Amino acid sequence: xxxxxxxxxxxxxxxxxxxxxxxxxxxxxxxxxxxxxxxxxxxxxxxxxxxxxxxxxxxxxxxxxxxxxxxxxxxxxxxxxxxxxxxxxxxxxxxxxxxxxxxxxxxxxxxxxxxxxxxxxxxxxxxxxxxxxxxxxxxxxxxxxxxxxxxxxxxxxxxxxxxxxxxxxxxxxxxxxxxxxxxxxxxxxxxxxxxxxxxxxxxxxxxxxxxxxxxxxxxxxxxxxxxxxxxxxxxxxxxxxxxxxxxxxxxxxxxxxxxxxx
Numbered sequence: 001x002x003x004x005x006x007x008x009x010x011x012x013x014x015x016x017x018x019x020x021x022x023x024x025x026x027x028x029x030x031x032x033x034x035x036x037x038x039x040x041x042x043x044x045x046x047x048x049x050x051x052x053x054x055x056x057x058x059x060x061x062x063x064x065x066x067x068x069x070x071x072x073x074x075x076x077x078x079x080x081x082x083x084x085x086x087x088x089x090x091x092x093x094x095x096x097x098x099x100x101x102x103x104x105x106x107x108x109x110x111x112x113x114x115x116x117x118x119x120x121x122x123x124x125x126x127x128x129x130x131x132x133x134x135x136x137x138x139x140x141x142x143x144x145x146x147x148x149x150x151x152x153x154x155x156x157x158x159x160x161x162x163x164x165x166x167x168x169x170x171x172x173x174x175x176x177x178x179x180x181x182x183x184x185x186x187x188x189x190x191x192x193x194x195x196x197x198x199x200x201x202x203x204x205x206x207x208x209x210x211x212x213x214x215x216x217x218x219x220x221x222x223x224x225x226x227x228x229x230x231x232x233x234x235x236x237x238x239x240x241x242x243x244x245x246x247x248x249x250x251x252x253x254x255x256x257x258x259x260x261x262x
Contacts, residue, residue: 075097083255159216
């Protein structure tokens with residue numbers, strides 16, 4: 001259901017925040033927004049997200065539990081144990097597979113979102129120190145070109161691969177800082193792993209964590225992340241699934257994401 005039309009506002013609003021400011025009791029739902037190229041039906045979350053009031057404009061959404069939904073172009077479908085998730089394109093080498101989400105001219109200074117992924121094989125969290133490469137075994141979220149870091153979601157083959165785990169010796173790259181989550185989906189405590197999709201433990205939800213992952217799973221805000229940008233931006237957001245080895249060794253496919261700006 002469309003909550004407004006061209007007669008509801010004059011001129012047509014350009015963001016969900018504008019609607020919230022003008023009509024504070026507006027419910028969450030689909031609204032008509034003016035864009036650089038005309039108008040667009042866009043989902044607005046008018047409730048509190050990431051500890052802040054409503055008026056969030058959704059730029060990206062994927063829910064692979066819906067059997068009618070396909071992976072973004074270029075991504076490879078994983079299916080196992082009732083889980084459907086979107087991973088990297090098949091490769092013998094380290095690569096990232098990317099999808100971009102335009103802002104449609106919306107100016108924003110905050111990003112709020114969440115991602116659900118799964119461990120396949122043996123990802124080891126942190127990789128090369130280059131934001132434009134496969135710096136993470138997991139998910140990279142950036143904005144614009146050149147890329148500016150928003151959030152990183154890492155997967156470790158075991159819990160001690162996560163930089164936030166109690167016995168970790170791994171460090172995060174300076175451009176990541178504290179803006180990351182990390183979790184392992186592998187329940188083994190003997191150092192082993194399998195070449196499978198670990199479907200019993202979705203990543204970055206703060207649940208199903210081993211004893212060494214307590215700090216990781218108590219990260220503020222989980223499962224939501226919130227990034228305040230240094231300056232307002234109209235950049236596109238980019239989500240990349242990355243790993244520094246081939247897809248026969250490791251992958252971190254995603255089954256769900258939603259990204260909002262305001």
